[in-house]
Amino acid sequence: MMSEGFDGGAYQYHNPAPYIYWNNTTLAFVVAVFAAFCVWLVVRIVNRKERWAMWTLATIVGIPLLYVLSFGPVCRMAGKDVLSPQLTYRFYGIYGPLVHRAMEHESPFGKTLHWWSTLWHDDGAWTLFRVTLMD
Numbered sequence: 001m002m003s004e005g006f007d008g009g010a011y012q013y014h015n016p017a018p019y020i021y022w023n024n025t026t027l028a029f030v031v032a033v034f035a036a037f038c039v040w041l042v043v044r045i046v047n048r049k050e051r052w053a054m055w056t057l058a059t060i061v062g063i064p065l066l067y068v069l070s071f072g073p074v075c076r077m078a079g080k081d082v083l084s085p086q087l088t089y090r091f092y093g094i095y096g097p098l099v100h101r102a103m104e105h106e107s108p109f110g111k112t113l114h115w116w117s118t119l120w121h122d123d124g125a126w127t128l129f130r131v132t133l134m135d
Helices: 024-048 051-069 071-079 085-103 108-119
Strands: 002-004 010-012
Touching: 024 051, 051 071, 051 108, 071 085, 071 108, 085 108
Parallel strands: none
Antiparallel strands: 002 010
16 A cells, blocks of 8 residues: 655555464463463562572563553654654564554553553554655
8 A cells, every 4th residue: 555655755554574473362371371480480589589580580571561661652753753764664573563452452452552652642643653665
């Protein structure tokens, strides 16, 4: 699908990067395994006061949290054309699963992601990683 951009250039809307799309059963299984591992680490921290378990827990909870929290600011940068088309292409490969979850308004996680990405825009508009500049 072609569209005219703000500067008069042609933009093409497409899905540029492949990513893993998990169905609900697979996602539920991965979440259950992740939660069990976190509980095991908490037990190690409480019972044995092991520092490695504390740092491991902080890392495996912190990195996914930072990934999701950075989605809103990156959507704003992509929407305001702060990023180059090549960088937007790479970010779409990284944030593609979140973009598609945000387009699903049925799930609570999708609604939250949609809200988080629109919170970062002045006019409340929702801008996805939408374009690559065509020659």
